[in-house]
Amino acid sequence: MSGDNKKQKKSQQLHLQKRQGRRSYKEDLEISQLEQKLKDGAPPRGSIPLTAPERQDAGASTSYASARTFDELPISQYTKDGLKKAKYITLTAIQRAALPHALCGRDILGAAKTGSGKTLAFLIPLVEKLYRLKWTKLDGMGALVLTPTRELAVQIFEQLQKVGHFHDLSAGLLIGGKNVKEEALRVGAMNILVCTPGRLLQHMDETPGFDTSSLQTLVLDEADRILDMGFAATLDAIVANLPRQRQTMLFSATQTKSVRDLARLSLTDPEYLAVHAEAATPTPVKLQQAYMVVDLGQKMDVLWSFIKSHLKAKTIVFLSTCKQVRFVFEAFRKLRPGVPLRCLHGGMKQPKRMGVFYEFCNAQAMVLIATDIAARGLDFPTVDWVVQADCPEDSATYIHRVGRTARYLSSGRALLLLLPSEREAMLAALADAKVPLNQIRPNPAKQQAVTPALQALLSKDQELKEFAQKALVAYLRSVFLQPHKDVFNVAALPVEDFAASLGLASVPRLRFLRRVRGKQEVVEMGGKEALQEVVEEPQEQEDGNVDSGMDEDDEDEGKDKPTARETNGTAAAATSDGTQSKKRRLDDSVAGPVAKDFAKSGVDNEDDGDDDFLVVKKRDVFSEPVEDDPQSAEGDDIGANGKKKKKKKQKIRVGQVSGNRMVFDEEGNALDPLEQLAAEQLGSTGEGEGEGLEAADTREGMYVVSERPEDRFRLAASLMRARDREDRARLKQLRKELKLERKAKQRAAALEEKGAGIVATLGRSTVHSDNKEEEGAASDGHDSSGSGDISDGNGGKGPGGVVPRVEVAHMGMAIKSDAPVMAAGAKRPASAAAMSLAEQEALALKLLGARR
Numbered sequence: 001m002s003g004d005n006k007k008q009k010k011s012q013q014l015h016l017q018k019r020q021g022r023r024s025y026k027e028d029l030e031i032s033q034l035e036q037k038l039k040d041g042a043p044p045r046g047s048i049p050l051t052a053p054e055r056q057d058a059g060a061s062t063s064y065a066s067a068r069t070f071d072e073l074p075i076s077q078y079t080k081d082g083l084k085k086a087k088y089i090t091l092t093a094i095q096r097a098a099l100p101h102a103l104c105g106r107d108i109l110g111a112a113k114t115g116s117g118k119t120l121a122f123l124i125p126l127v128e129k130l131y132r133l134k135w136t137k138l139d140g141m142g143a144l145v146l147t148p149t150r151e152l153a154v155q156i157f158e159q160l161q162k163v164g165h166f167h168d169l170s171a172g173l174l175i176g177g178k179n180v181k182e183e184a185l186r187v188g189a190m191n192i193l194v195c196t197p198g199r200l201l202q203h204m205d206e207t208p209g210f211d212t213s214s215l216q217t218l219v220l221d222e223a224d225r226i227l228d229m230g231f232a233a234t235l236d237a238i239v240a241n242l243p244r245q246r247q248t249m250l251f252s253a254t255q256t257k258s259v260r261d262l263a264r265l266s267l268t269d270p271e272y273l274a275v276h277a278e279a280a281t282p283t284p285v286k287l288q289q290a291y292m293v294v295d296l297g298q299k300m301d302v303l304w305s306f307i308k309s310h311l312k313a314k315t316i317v318f319l320s321t322c323k324q325v326r327f328v329f330e331a332f333r334k335l336r337p338g339v340p341l342r343c344l345h346g347g348m349k350q351p352k353r354m355g356v357f358y359e360f361c362n363a364q365a366m367v368l369i370a371t372d373i374a375a376r377g378l379d380f381p382t383v384d385w386v387v388q389a390d391c392p393e394d395s396a397t398y399i400h401r402v403g404r405t406a407r408y409l410s411s412g413r414a415l416l417l418l419l420p421s422e423r424e425a426m427l428a429a430l431a432d433a434k435v436p437l438n439q440i441r442p443n444p445a446k447q448q449a450v451t452p453a454l455q456a457l458l459s460k461d462q463e464l465k466e467f468a469q470k471a472l473v474a475y476l477r478s479v480f481l482q483p484h485k486d487v488f489n490v491a492a493l494p495v496e497d498f499a500a501s502l503g504l505a506s507v508p509r510l511r512f513l514r515r516v517r518g519k520q521e522v523v524e525m526g527g528k529e530a531l532q533e534v535v536e537e538p539q540e541q542e543d544g545n546v547d548s549g550m551d552e553d554d555e556d557e558g559k560d561k562p563t564a565r566e567t568n569g570t571a572a573a574a575t576s577d578g579t580q581s582k583k584r585r586l587d588d589s590v591a592g593p594v595a596k597d598f599a600k601s602g603v604d605n606e607d608d609g610d611d612d613f614l615v616v617k618k619r620d621v622f623s624e625p626v627e628d629d630p631q632s633a634e635g636d637d638i639g640a641n642g643k644k645k646k647k648k649k650q651k652i653r654v655g656q657v658s659g660n661r662m663v664f665d666e667e668g669n670a671l672d673p674l675e676q677l678a679a680e681q682l683g684s685t686g687e688g689e690g691e692g693l694e695a696a697d698t699r700e701g702m703y704v705v706s707e708r709p710e711d712r713f714r715l716a717a718s719l720m721r722a723r724d725r726e727d728r729a730r731l732k733q734l735r736k737e738l739k740l741e742r743k744a745k746q747r748a749a750a751l752e753e754k755g756a757g758i759v760a761t762l763g764r765s766t767v768h769s770d771n772k773e774e775e776g777a778a779s780d781g782h783d784s785s786g787s788g789d790i791s792d793g794n795g796g797k798g799p800g801g802v803v804p805r806v807e808v809a810h811m812g813m814a815i816k817s818d819a820p821v822m823a824a825g826a827k828r829p830a831s832a833a834a835m836s837l838a839e840q841e842a843l844a845l846k847l848l849g850a851r852r
């Protein structure tokens, strides 16, 4: 038999062996040795291996409890090689404490500071257990990792690819925002699933043949969040579908010890491993933390000033609700602070979310404005600052938010903005949690007022104005719904100042607020029950609009989701009279100009439930005059028949005399169109209005030259040119940002592309295989390695002297950049991005044209 034929036969035999679930002799031998070592050297129950003395002589003891490096652990060569490839050599504290217990199959409650390496502490035992059980692709789902958010699931999945790089296991990512039918086709063949709870339950309910009965390991990352009331029903339903006989591991920086929670998961004699329990602080040692007391009306200025004075930093800004994030992002972006801005919240579409996630990972200087969706687990490299612009709901959320910086060995800084009404109780809660905080004050020299610029922006941009209105309502509502009433007192908030700081001329009338304030007065006069009554009123509970930091319902893409808090306690489910209350609200009379703006602009669309909050009387704005809206009052013209005359649209024609046409400013004052244009131009400098006018007077003498029409035309033309220049610069900036975005999208799309974004094969196949049989085997979803046998002992290339290769049509844990599947995958996002660039350019050019 020729050498080639022999090779081919051996390869075929190996395939057959794999399909039958058998391992090579060397693997079998390794597995039995590992089992023995695990049994002999298991740490005593209840011990924390972290305190075990370091081994002087590796051969002297059978215990691996004192292992300091991954090489010293009783784990497979495949895992060791995967870890080495990813440059993981020494164990972190939580890994030293948890791995010895977890590897011998015990249930674990792991608690350690943020950024301390908890992910590997559960991924390694999970992969090892399946390896030792000789799990094959035919054995179905063997391990399940649950996480509260999609981005965290993706991140864990990427770590899993590193650990399992050389293993023959398949892994899937089940998160919302993807095609559930495509997932359903493949989900049954996955050995390890990383999921958000909502999507997993959906598959359990709807995917035929999705079998979880052979599950060996269940992991809850950010366990306290998954166990809290927001996920309660989902989690209970998932657990009901899982076998009771399994290993369960719970990890978080703020671990639960609640007996009730543990009973729900049927933990058996769990090891509680809190490695930093005795530490002076629950936050990373290299994290510097400070707080600043800021009036609500000053918050926007403080935030803007912070961003302007940290242009080279990578910063995450946390706000309470999706709508605030959207408004602050859109408004600040338009004001161009000089550092790229991005936003991340639960209302965004999944591909956009992933794009932002990767962009922020790769950026050196950038501000990410986010809700608590980014608070937990996300491992963005080199974040310099975490700014909590809105107070966190409790000390646990504080700890997770600040944990996005100072991760592993790096340092970082965190700033918390507290309102005077939040200060005392929040500081007490943080002191209880042993969080060290210094007070700092804003540097007056660096203070920059953004409010006048926001006012100018909002006066020109109706959409932004609506965003601001919604942001205001969403924030007040979120404060109202917070359970910790000693910290969050909506009645104490200076709402008018807040509205003004967002650039709004007036405050929408909010019935709930009026009632809370009314009841507050009663409370102050001694009637405590009154406030209780307010808190429990059902009418205000339809849309909390708070982004709780979890992807609770994967199908609710694009909607603001209610929080755990809303489904729990404070805002218990709406009562049977909820519908009536809603009707009552709609029947109420219009309160003020802003409410009318909402009515006119038809903002009461389905996806913005918080408009329900406004007291809007639906009426035909075309058939009756609006009394208290200066803009409408000035502009409306009633005809002889009593009907409103249709007004001719006003235009400014460059190069022609503007005649006697008038336009009106925000306050309803009449302005000549060119004067208005000049005023707008000044406003858009981003300086305070008053300052802008003054500067213009001396700089260009606009108001002097506007006496003569020709001069005014010249002025208008020069203003137009200046705007064109500005737009061109913006276009350039846009292109730059798109380039960055494209790169991020490519990464996200590559993830998507690899097996529709959900599948990975933990493979150790050869890279350059011209063996047709092998390829055929690979394409039908089975192992294609043919050389997984480690008996040939070729060191340096991983076990068995093989180099990993991507299996056809699957996203391999053994991804190689030269793999055909990647090359094909890379094409699509690139052209998609190019299209969007072209579209963006066309739009920008259209804008430029329109201006002329």
Ligand SMILES: Nc1ncnc2c1ncn2[C@@H]1O[C@H](COP(=O)(O)OP(=O)(O)OP(=O)(O)O)[C@@H](O)[C@H]1O
Pocket (backbone or CB within 6 Å): 087, 088, 089, 090, 091, 092, 095, 112, 113, 114, 115, 116, 117, 118, 119, 120, 252, 253, 376, 377, 378, 379, 403, 407, 408
């Ligand atoms: N043994 C190790 N050696 C070097 N780096 C490590 C090791 N373990 C983990 N890391 C790195 O430390 C960083 C933080 O790890 P990880 O995300 O697992 O932290 P965490 O404890 O889960 O944080 P959080 O509580 O925020 O979820 C990651 O970048 C990870 O790659």
